[in-house]
Amino acid sequence: xKNYSSFSDIQLQLQExxxxxxxxxxxxxxxxxxxxxxAFLEVFEEEALHRAEQIDLKIKxxxxxxxxxxxxxxxxxINHKGHHTTSSSKILSGxxxxxxxxxxxxxxxxxxxxxxxxxxxEFAMGSSNENSAFGICKNGLDETKVPGGSSGGSxxxxxxxxCTISLGSDTGGSIRQPASLCGxxxxxxxxxxxxxxxxxxxxxxxxxxxxxxxxxxxxxIAMEVISGKDVMDATSSAHPVDAYTNQLAFSGTVRLAxxxxxxxxPKLDTEISATMNTLIKSLNEAGHTTxxxxxxxxDYLVPTYYLLTTAEASSNLxxxxxxxxxxxxxxxxxLESTYRKNRSEGFGPEVKRRIMLGTFVLSAGxxxxxxxxxxxxxxxxxxxxxxxxxxxxxxxxxxxxxxAFGIGEKTKDPVEMYLADLYTVQANxxxxxxxxxxxxxxSNGLPYGIQLIGNKFSEARLLAFxxxxxxxxxxxx
Amino acid sequence: MKVxxxxxxxxxxxxxxxxxxxxxxxxxxxxxxxxxxxxxxxxVNLDQIEPLVYITDEVNILRDDVAEEHVSKEQALxxxxxxxxxxxxxxxxxxx
Numbered sequence: 298x299k300n301y302s303s304f305s306d307i308q309l310q311l312q313e314x315x316x317x318x319x320x321x322x323x324x325x326x327x328x329x330x331x332x333x334x335x336a337f338l339e340v341f342e343e344e345a346l347h348r349a350e351q352i353d354l355k356i357k358x359x360x361x362x363x364x365x366x367x368x369x370x371x372x373x374x375i376n377h378k379g380h381h382t383t384s385s386s387k388i389l390s391g392x393x394x395x396x397x398x399x400x401x402x403x404x405x406x407x408x409x410x411x412x413x414x415x416x417x418x419e420f421a422m423g424s425s426n427e428n429s430a431f432g433i434c435k436n437g438l439d440e441t442k443v444p445g446g447s448s449g450g451s452x453x454x455x456x457x458x459x460c461t462i463s464l465g466s467d468t469g470g471s472i473r474q475p476a477s478l479c480g481x482x483x484x485x486x487x488x489x490x491x492x493x494x495x496x497x498x499x500x501x502x503x504x505x506x507x508x509x510x511x512x513x514x515x516x517x518i519a520m521e522v523i524s525g526k527d528v529m530d531a532t533s534s535a536h537p538v539d540a541y542t543n544q545l546a547f548s549g550t551v552r553l554a555x556x557x558x559x560x561x562x563p564k565l566d567t568e569i570s571a572t573m574n575t576l577i578k579s580l581n582e583a584g585h586t587t588x589x590x591x592x593x594x595x596d597y598l599v600p601t602y603y604l605l606t607t608a609e610a611s612s613n614l615x616x617x618x619x620x621x622x623x624x625x626x627x628x629x630x631x632l633e634s635t636y637r638k639n640r641s642e643g644f645g646p647e648v649k650r651r652i653m654l655g656t657f658v659l660s661a662g663x664x665x666x667x668x669x670x671x672x673x674x675x676x677x678x679x680x681x682x683x684x685x686x687x688x689x690x691x692x693x694x695x696x697x698x699x700x701a702f703g704i705g706e707k708t709k710d711p712v713e714m715y716l717a718d719l720y721t722v723q724a725n726x727x728x729x730x731x732x733x734x735x736x737x738x739x740s741n742g743l744p745y746g747i748q749l750i751g752n753k754f755s756e757a758r759l760l761a762f763x764x765x766x767x768x769x770x771x772x773x774x
Numbered sequence: 775m776k777v778x779x780x781x782x783x784x785x786x787x788x789x790x791x792x793x794x795x796x797x798x799x800x801x802x803x804x805x806x807x808x809x810x811x812x813x814x815x816x817x818v819n820l821d822q823i824e825p826l827v828y829i830t831d832e833v834n835i836l837r838d839d840v841a842e843e844h845v846s847k848e849q850a851l852x853x854x855x856x857x858x859x860x861x862x863x864x865x866x867x868x869x870x
Binding site: 644 | 786792800814815818826830853862
């Protein structure tokens with residue numbers, strides 16, 4: 298099997314004699330070769346090989362599901378029954394899932410194979426994968442650089458061809474930002490498109506499960522499987538799921554809006570800015586409508602995001618008390634101190650910072666001045682974004698202000714790290730779908746993504762236009 | 775907003791966290807910096823805007839109230855860090 302085979306390639310080869318077991322062996326070889334990157338916290342080698350044999354048998358019998366031959370890496374925040382799920386946190390070290398997340402359940406039902414569990418920032422809080430309790434993950438293209446975060450391991454697993462696709466979760470950019478820094482495709486669907494059942498919650502009104510892939514088609518088919526209403530998640534949408542795979546052929550033209558403030562932002566790398574301008578100009582010349590508008594709220598996005606997500610996190614993470622599961626400290630003397638010791642010794646510094654900020658903004662006397670204010674700002678941002686999407690199909694933005702930064706470069710300054718999400722949080726604040734398309738190649742040798750935000754449930758059109766961009770403006774791998 | 779020891783103590787109490795020695799100085803400094811950053815929202819007049827609470831369009835997703843067993847006792851106890859037969863062990867809660 299060739300490196301970076303698309304899933305349709307794999308399926309074709311399966312018809313010509315390749316076995317699913319050989320597909321798994323191929324990925325296991327790459328996983329071993331790049332083990333030092335620390336993308337995987339655990340590899341299910343035996344189980345994957347065994348399951349591959351069963352699926353090979355099903356193929357022979359003509360009973361295989363539509364994902365037979367697809368090998369998937371899971372993020373360590375998505376429950377997978379009978380397997381460890383730890384949120385890359387000491388507090389959940391050794392925790393074994395007793396049920397499957399709906400996304401996992403649906404992928405397995407269609408005969409996909411889960412090959413391992415990927416490293417990430419603790420509780421998905423971070424932009425560099427440096428907050429993992431189980432070691433940093435390195436960018437496969439430059440091992441002195443971070444892969445981005447929080448789904449850093451999932452991005453590297455796809456980047457180095459250790460799986461066909463990987464799952465990630467995206468609360469403020471945790472799929473798109475590492476996709477950009479690793480040079481792969483990433484999609485964060487509309488809020489409610491994919492069930493959150495079994496996803497360990499960070500900020501419930503922002504979190505969405507999504508996909509990383511090297512080929513848009515592979516993300517499309519996986520999204521088709523994991524999307525849709527789920528009785529176990531009341532916020533999951535009953536909106537019908539489009540046949541993403543059948544709608545990938547792009548036709549016609551689109552109307553694109555760009556933000557003057559985003560393209561001229563002092564944090565934006567000048568080369569990325571120049572490429573954005575060139576791309577927008579080329580798209581215009583190709584017949585698409587491009588409009589530059591003013592979005593004066595840009596610098597309020599990250600503050601709004603941190604006020605709201607930390608508040609939700611402080612509530613969500615209160616369940617981790619070390620009583621029914623999780624880390625139990627030996628130093629406690631009574632019930633009060635067991636909560637305190639379990640949590641203080643179990644959580645890492647960034648998680649504690651966010652719980653503290655969230656607890657503060659929800660506390661008596663500060664709620665209106667901080668939390669309620671951010672909720673109002675959320676409405677303002679949402680309404681303004683939806684207004685723009687009435688006359689435009691997509692908003693086009695850089696995914697990240699820079700290419701992958703150095704390991705340790707931003708760990709001393711939390712605010713500097715938060716600004717890595719400058720362009721990605723808008724999609725989560727508004728609940729809109731967004732993708733990062735790996736179009737950019739910097740003179741420093743590193744990749745970067747171009748981001749598109751679409752209207753609610755416009756995933757089919759987003760995927761089709763992403764493929765169009767890859768075909769006409771992409772660098773072949 | 776000035777972050778002092780008293781505020782850090784109050785918030786860490788509510789959050790059931792503790793910060794000792796250098797950690798306390800660090801969280802004080804970090805909170806001060808992060809609050810300074812998020813206070814940027816004070817520049818905008820939002821008095822006339824209603825808070826946005828729900829992002830989903832789904833409303834009143836109801837189901838029949840039927841009792842079902844999703845997790846067996848054995849499964850529920852599987853991840854308990856400290857147990858005694860069918861019971862979860864915790865430090866003593868009754869004061870002498």
